[in-house]
Amino acid sequence: MPMKITNQIKDTTIIITLDGELDASSSVMLDEALSDPEIMTYSKILVDCENLNYISSAGLGVFISHLQRFEDAQIKLIFYNMQDKVRNVFEILGLDLLMTIVSDYEEAMTIADE
Amino acid sequence: MAKERKFFLPYMPTKSRASQMLSPIKLSTGYRFMLYRTNAKSLFVTAAIISWSLLLANVLLAAESLRQDSSNSLALPYVNNFLIVIFIVSVFGYQRLSAENLKGIDFISYLWNIFVKGGVAAYLSVALYMVYRIVVNYANVQSPLLLHMVYQVNFGLLVLFLAKAFYIWRQLLLYHKNKFLQIAWDWYEILLFATLLLTLLNFDYSSMIFLPLLVLIGLYTLFLSTNLKWVAYLTFNKKGRSLILLAAILLACYIFTDFFYNFVDSPELVIDYTDVGFLQLAMLFVGTYTLAAFLVALFSLPTSSVFEQKSEDLLNFQRLSQSIQQGQSEKQVYDMLFESTVKAADASAAWLEIFKGDKDVELCHQLTIEEEQIKRIRHLLLAYNIQNIDYINNNLDRNPGFRDLTLPWKSLIILPIKSKKHLFGVLYLLKDIEQGFDRETVNVLRTFTNQTILTIENLRLVHESLQNERYKEELKIASLVQDSLIPKNFPSDSWFEIATHAKAAKEVGGDFYDFLQLSESRIAIIIGDVSGKGISAAFHMAQMKGIFHGLMQQDMPPSEFMKQANSALSRCLEKTSFITSALYIIDYRMKGFMFARAGHCHTLYYNSMMEDTFYFQTDGLGLGIIRDKSYNNHVREMYYDYNPTDVMVIYTDGIVEARNKENDEYGEDRLRYMLTQTYHLEAEDIKCAIINDLEDFTGPTDNLYDDQTLLVIKFKPTQPSE
Numbered sequence: 001m002p003m004k005i006t007n008q009i010k011d012t013t014i015i016i017t018l019d020g021e022l023d024a025s026s027s028v029m030l031d032e033a034l035s036d037p038e039i040m041t042y043s044k045i046l047v048d049c050e051n052l053n054y055i056s057s058a059g060l061g062v063f064i065s066h067l068q069r070f071e072d073a074q075i076k077l078i079f080y081n082m083q084d085k086v087r088n089v090f091e092i093l094g095l096d097l098l099m100t101i102v103s104d105y106e107e108a109m110t111i112a113d114e
Numbered sequence: 115m116a117k118e119r120k121f122f123l124p125y126m127p128t129k130s131r132a133s134q135m136l137s138p139i140k141l142s143t144g145y146r147f148m149l150y151r152t153n154a155k156s157l158f159v160t161a162a163i164i165s166w167s168l169l170l171a172n173v174l175l176a177a178e179s180l181r182q183d184s185s186n187s188l189a190l191p192y193v194n195n196f197l198i199v200i201f202i203v204s205v206f207g208y209q210r211l212s213a214e215n216l217k218g219i220d221f222i223s224y225l226w227n228i229f230v231k232g233g234v235a236a237y238l239s240v241a242l243y244m245v246y247r248i249v250v251n252y253a254n255v256q257s258p259l260l261l262h263m264v265y266q267v268n269f270g271l272l273v274l275f276l277a278k279a280f281y282i283w284r285q286l287l288l289y290h291k292n293k294f295l296q297i298a299w300d301w302y303e304i305l306l307f308a309t310l311l312l313t314l315l316n317f318d319y320s321s322m323i324f325l326p327l328l329v330l331i332g333l334y335t336l337f338l339s340t341n342l343k344w345v346a347y348l349t350f351n352k353k354g355r356s357l358i359l360l361a362a363i364l365l366a367c368y369i370f371t372d373f374f375y376n377f378v379d380s381p382e383l384v385i386d387y388t389d390v391g392f393l394q395l396a397m398l399f400v401g402t403y404t405l406a407a408f409l410v411a412l413f414s415l416p417t418s419s420v421f422e423q424k425s426e427d428l429l430n431f432q433r434l435s436q437s438i439q440q441g442q443s444e445k446q447v448y449d450m451l452f453e454s455t456v457k458a459a460d461a462s463a464a465w466l467e468i469f470k471g472d473k474d475v476e477l478c479h480q481l482t483i484e485e486e487q488i489k490r491i492r493h494l495l496l497a498y499n500i501q502n503i504d505y506i507n508n509n510l511d512r513n514p515g516f517r518d519l520t521l522p523w524k525s526l527i528i529l530p531i532k533s534k535k536h537l538f539g540v541l542y543l544l545k546d547i548e549q550g551f552d553r554e555t556v557n558v559l560r561t562f563t564n565q566t567i568l569t570i571e572n573l574r575l576v577h578e579s580l581q582n583e584r585y586k587e588e589l590k591i592a593s594l595v596q597d598s599l600i601p602k603n604f605p606s607d608s609w610f611e612i613a614t615h616a617k618a619a620k621e622v623g624g625d626f627y628d629f630l631q632l633s634e635s636r637i638a639i640i641i642g643d644v645s646g647k648g649i650s651a652a653f654h655m656a657q658m659k660g661i662f663h664g665l666m667q668q669d670m671p672p673s674e675f676m677k678q679a680n681s682a683l684s685r686c687l688e689k690t691s692f693i694t695s696a697l698y699i700i701d702y703r704m705k706g707f708m709f710a711r712a713g714h715c716h717t718l719y720y721n722s723m724m725e726d727t728f729y730f731q732t733d734g735l736g737l738g739i740i741r742d743k744s745y746n747n748h749v750r751e752m753y754y755d756y757n758p759t760d761v762m763v764i765y766t767d768g769i770v771e772a773r774n775k776e777n778d779e780y781g782e783d784r785l786r787y788m789l790t791q792t793y794h795l796e797a798e799d800i801k802c803a804i805i806n807d808l809e810d811f812t813g814p815t816d817n818l819y820d821d822q823t824l825l826v827i828k829f830k831p832t833q834p835s836e
Binding site for chain 2: 031053057058060061062064065067068085088089092093094095097098
């Protein structure tokens with residue numbers, strides 16, 4: 001199942017919707033999307049994980065590799081609507097303590113607006 | 115003489131040459147043959163010069179005696195005829211050898227050869243005769259000797275011209291020959307040379323007996339003159355040039371014929387070369403063939419563009435299909451397609467779009483059309499919903515949409531370059547006339563696009579298989595490395611038993627485990643999973659093993675190990691790579707174990723005292739995720755006292771994330787359930803039960819999604835060293 005990545009822009013927030021499985025091949029697409037210099041112009045990056053069914057270590061690696069960059073630029077990276085099994089992968093790796101993972105969009109927006 | 119004669123036997127030179135080409139052993143023979151050829155050539159030249167000089171002397175002598183005795187006969191007719199025959203044979207023999215050097219399909223150069231080396235002889239002879247006439251008229255003296263001299267020189271020039279033309283025409287006549295034609299020609303040549311015998315024996319060829327034979331030879335000549343295949347290969351321009359050359363050669367024929375027939379039975383001359391039948395026949399052949407070539411070239415002039423186009427299509431087609439062997443890029447193939455189709459359709463404007471990925475369209479070729487116009491046309495096509503499909507419109511003006519665009523073109527064809535699965539690009543051709551794309555043209559264009567699709571697909575396949583090959587090789591090395599990194603046998607001890615399972619996936623790799631005996635009563639066990647695959651994962655595994663053995667020599671607590679390992683890995687891991695790991699130090703004297711988890715799967719545990727199975731829920735961040743000192747806050751250490759018959763299950767995510775056909779994951783819950791059912795068994799049996807259950811779940815599959823590693827450790831009830 002190929003991965004679909006769509007962007008939606010609201011003011012200074014970019015919402016990235018991940019649809020499908022984030023494996024070794026689709027993580028290249030994600031890396032391209034996150035490497036786009038334009039992304040550094042937003043203050044918040046919201047990642048909608050509602051339809052993210054699977055994340056591989058390569059997919060995690062992409063987020064990890066961009067984490068420091070976003071932090072340095074004071075851009076907030078917030079995941080929401082994450083399925084339990086995907087959340088479990090984040091938790092096992094210890095990423096839930098490094099990244100902001102919230103339950104839904106509203107919560108993501110309020111955190112983002114802080 | 116015998117030596118020379120040999121050369122007129124058909125096949126002799128060609129046959130011996132062919133056999134030398136076939137066998138390299140006969141190389142020396144080939145060299146000798148070359149020498150023989152050179153020798154033969156010089157021999158011919160010498161013989162020709164000597165015989166011609168003798169002939170001249172003889173003729174002049176006869177002319178002198180004629181002036182004195184007025185008896186119109188040669189002193190030695192047979193000697194004279196003999197000299198004529200030798201001269202003719204020498205010149206023809208020489209030309210036969212030199213004509214064989216002419217090769218290739220540059221037919222204009224053949225004609226040029228005849229004209230320069232043969233035809234000019236005719237103009238020389240005219241000039242010579244003119245000079246003679248001027249001299250005679252001016253000086254007002256009758257000089258039979260001078261006339262004989264001129265006549266004799268012209269004879270030489272005639273033979274030269276005929277020999278040259280004869281053998282060059284032979285080369286052209288036998289172009290694309292078949293066996294029958296070769297034989298027909300050989301006999302013709304033999305027959306012509308046989309007529310020299312008549313001269314030699316002083317027969318009168320014009321007598322009634324030979325007349326039917328002459329008619330036959332004439333028909334034979336006509337038949338041979340129909341072999342003009344080479345003319346078809348001339349382009350329009352070349353036909354024009356060859357017409358001029360052919361006309362010049364025809365003129366030369368006429369000049370010679372006219373000159374010699376003017377002197378037929380002339381009382382002023384002692385000799386009449388029209389008596390030599392061979393020369394007449396040779397002239398007949400040369401003249402007929404030249405005339406035939408002239409007429410055929412002239413009448414095929416209007417159709418030559420068609421043949422040119424066809425042969426060019428064929429050539430382009432060939433280039434397209436050969437581009438794979440020549441290792442050309444896709445771009446070059448598209449270049450060829452564009453060039454060829456524009457030429458084949460004689461399009462007045464064209465453009466080619468190549469699809470990159472699913473959506474991206476690249477305009478890679480443009481011919482006399484503005485980008486603005488392309489945009490408008492595509493817009494219109496989009497409105498009509500006829501994008502990227504086969505479409506021909508031979509009258510754009512009739513369509514209101516196109517009429518509004520006010521384009522200077524009247525016909526449009528759209529040719530998608532599309533295989534069953536993939537759309538590679540779309541070719542648009544435009545012509546400024548109505549009905550510009552007839553069925554014939556469309557067929558040719560389709561053939562071109564089909565061939566392009568085939569070529570592109572093959573190119574991609576070749577590329578892919580090369581990639582695959584390299585990838586496979588890489589995987590082979592990686593799995594070898596991986597295999598060598600994993601310990602083959604664990605220490606078997608009386609106080610615990612351990613069972614291991616490791617199965618490498620074909621694509622994703624990077625699981626590893628290892629152990630180190632720290633002291634008599636303590637053992638360190640590490641398990642890990644490197645992100646990524648192939649060689650890089652294998653290298654990171656090796657690094658991790660090195661770090662494990664290096665650091666654990668100093669015997670440090672697991673959390674300290676993780677901190678130091680993280681710091682060491684931070685410097686060498688790629689940005690997107692990380693390693694999950696868990697380290698256990700079991701101390702059987704203390705009956706406990708210490709462990710730290712770095713992003714690795716939770717440890718499953720069966721506590722026999724509480725009769726409970728659970729996962730150790732501890733925090734711990736993977737290695738290489740945070741690459742500075744702040745990592746130190748993200749790793750926890752835990753100490754646990756074990757009871758005899760407790761079971762610890764250590765595994766990698768390949769186990770819990772294994773999937774069945776419905777895409778469900780095996781999961782931690784099912785793994786835990788399995789342990790509740792099997793904890794009473796021996797470690798090996800627990801492991802087998804879990805793996806069997808896992809295989810039941812996933813179903814039979816050869817291609818694992820991820821490496822699977824499982825370690826089952828069971829603490830034994832009796833610990834004798836106490």
